[in-house]
Amino acid sequence: xxSHDAADCCADAVTGLAEAVxxxxxxxxxxxxxxxxxSSIDLxxxxxxxxxxxxxxxxxxxxxxxxxxxxxGQTDVWETQYAxxxxxxxxxxxxxxxxxxIAITHVPAILLTHREDAxxxxxxxxxxCEVLEATTAADQSSAERDSIHA
Amino acid sequence: xxxxxxxxxxxxxxxVSRRAFLKYASYVATLMALPPSASRVIAEELAKARRQSxxxxxxxxxxxxxxxxxxxxxxxxEDLIFDFISLDYHHTLQAVSGAAAEHARTxxxxxxxxxxxxxVDGSVxxxxxxxxSTIAGITNLDMLKETAKDAFAxxxxxxxxxxxxxxxxxPNPTGAVAISEIITDxxxxxxxxxxxxxxxxxxxxxxxxxxxxxxxxxxKGRPLAFFGETIHDRCYRRPFYERGMFANSFDDEGARKxxxxxxxxxxxxxxxxxxxxxxxxxxxxxxxxxxxxxxxCSEPGFWDKGGFYEPLAAAxxxxxxxxxxxxxAGVAAGAAAAELMRRKKSAAVDAANSKKKDG
Numbered sequence: 001x002x003s004h005d006a007a008d009c010c011a012d013a014v015t016g017l018a019e020a021v022x023x024x025x026x027x028x029x030x031x032x033x034x035x036x037x038x039s040s041i042d043l044x045x046x047x048x049x050x051x052x053x054x055x056x057x058x059x060x061x062x063x064x065x066x067x068x069x070x071x072x073g074q075t076d077v078w079e080t081q082y083a084x085x086x087x088x089x090x091x092x093x094x095x096x097x098x099x100x101x102i103a104i105t106h107v108p109a110i111l112l113t114h115r116e117d118a119x120x121x122x123x124x125x126x127x128x129c130e131v132l133e134a135t136t137a138a139d140q141s142s143a144e145r146d147s148i149h150a
Numbered sequence: 151x152x153x154x155x156x157x158x159x160x161x162x163x164x165x166v167s168r169r170a171f172l173k174y175a176s177y178v179a180t181l182m183a184l185p186p187s188a189s190r191v192i193a194e195e196l197a198k199a200r201r202q203s204x205x206x207x208x209x210x211x212x213x214x215x216x217x218x219x220x221x222x223x224x225x226x227x228e229d230l231i232f233d234f235i236s237l238d239y240h241h242t243l244q245a246v247s248g249a250a251a252e253h254a255r256t257x258x259x260x261x262x263x264x265x266x267x268x269x270v271d272g273s274v275x276x277x278x279x280x281x282x283s284t285i286a287g288i289t290n291l292d293m294l295k296e297t298a299k300d301a302f303a304x305x306x307x308x309x310x311x312x313x314x315x316x317x318x319x320x321p322n323p324t325g326a327v328a329i330s331e332i333i334t335d336x337x338x339x340x341x342x343x344x345x346x347x348x349x350x351x352x353x354x355x356x357x358x359x360x361x362x363x364x365x366x367x368x369x370k371g372r373p374l375a376f377f378g379e380t381i382h383d384r385c386y387r388r389p390f391y392e393r394g395m396f397a398n399s400f401d402d403e404g405a406r407k408x409x410x411x412x413x414x415x416x417x418x419x420x421x422x423x424x425x426x427x428x429x430x431x432x433x434x435x436x437x438x439x440x441x442x443x444x445x446x447c448s449e450p451g452f453w454d455k456g457g458f459y460e461p462l463a464a465a466x467x468x469x470x471x472x473x474x475x476x477x478x479a480g481v482a483a484g485a486a487a488a489e490l491m492r493r494k495k496s497a498a499v500d501a502a503n504s505k506k507k508d509g
Binding site for chain 2: 039040041042044047057058066069072073081088090092093094096098099103109110114116119120
């Protein structure tokens with residue numbers, strides 16, 4: 001007979017939700033393959049146990065792409081063994097998972113560079129170039145003065 | 151003050167990228183039980199928004215609510231809310247500033263007329279002209295009415311502001327009332343709890359900022375995303391309740407094995423809150439996980455429900471609390487049925503919950 005303690009009924013329990021989610025992912029992947037319709041499933045909103053989540057992760061496996069982002073805490077993104085099915089796991093500042101989703105898409109939005117970030121980066125890079133040019137010019141001028149005095 | 155720069159522009163120089171906005175939006179969408187597709191919309195709206203002026207009034211309170219929302223070991227994603235709002239006045243944090251703080255409050259009201267949010271923690275005493283709690287010589291009642299007059303919305307954080315809380319407990323010597331009993335001409339969102347879960351406060355503020363409207367509320371003015379289910383509904387110990395396996399005291403076998411705490415006074419079956427899912431201290435634990443029953447602190451009159459260590463069934467016999475009593479009776483019937491008929495537990499519990507919800 002099984003012992004009855006708290007661990008039996010929470011983290012270790014397998015509820016069957018992993019299979020249900022897997023089936024939903026299969027439907028959504030069919031739609032993405034047929035029409036390009038992108039979609040996602042918020043795993044954080046489902047009453048999955050740790051065991052359910054582990055089971056889903058095992059069934060989906062890991063594919064060709066894995067990325068770690070440093071964006072206000074860590075974010076892990078990987079494509080599963082099923083192309084177009086991505087797992088996105090966001091961590092908060094204390095290392096706790098704060099949001100987790102399955103994205104059925106070409107590439108999760110969090111990996112893309114936003115145009116506004118690119119614009120800001122272009123400004124910064126231009127300024128960096130100007131500083132570099134100014135520094136180089138000053139160095140050359142200084143070197144020329146030194147050679148004349150020599 | 152409300153600023154001309156958008157949040158994205160204001161935070162760009164600090165290296166906060168659009169990815170950070172998107173990540174924060176995913177977090178808010180998860181908190182508020184929105185579809186994942188809402189993340190992009192929230193991120194775009196937050197990036198375009200201006201810093202939201204917030205005036206925080208502290209009345210009959212213990213400062214626990216402020217502790218809950220501000221306590222953090224290091225800047226994290228969850229703290230980005232403090233970059234999204236402009237906390238123009240906070241009575242407790244600015245107490246030493248005296249007249250300058252009061253000036254900041256009136257200036258923020260003028261500059262953001264019709265757009266600012268008033269957050270209130272603490273109840274308001276009405277007895278004897280409200281003399282039992284004053285700030286800068288102004289009664290809480292007068293300050294609330296004056297400050298809320300031109301606000302976009304009022305957010306009552308903590309059970310004292312939402313339902314009267316501990317100051318309202320029997321015999322309520324100061325005539326304390328909830329904010330919603332005074333402010334009746336504009337939206338009031340209640341985020342109860344003693345203290346409230348920080349994510350419930352920040353998630354609601356982020357929703358207001360992103361969508362410019364209130365989230366969906368229950369009949370007691372609480373955001374459904376956080377208060378839509380009872381602690382009991384989402385409790386990891388619920389399977390023990392359904393099997394009729396209870397702790398009968400805090401040091402018996404049941405307590406040591408983590409069985410249901412219903413018989414030692416857990417108010418989880420009538421407490422609508424998100425402690426069982428969001429938990430506390432960065433998701434470390436919540437009272438039931440730490441071996442103590444839920445006090446039901448997010449419900450009206452939680453202090454007067456017959457004793458924290460009395461089972462709900464006992465409280466029912468002592469109190470006539472109208473609708474609440476019906477809910478309690480429903481749960482008590484469920485507990486008894488579960489214990490007596492373990493093999494038929496599901497039907498009994500369903501019936502009990504159905505009664506509770508109807509009640």
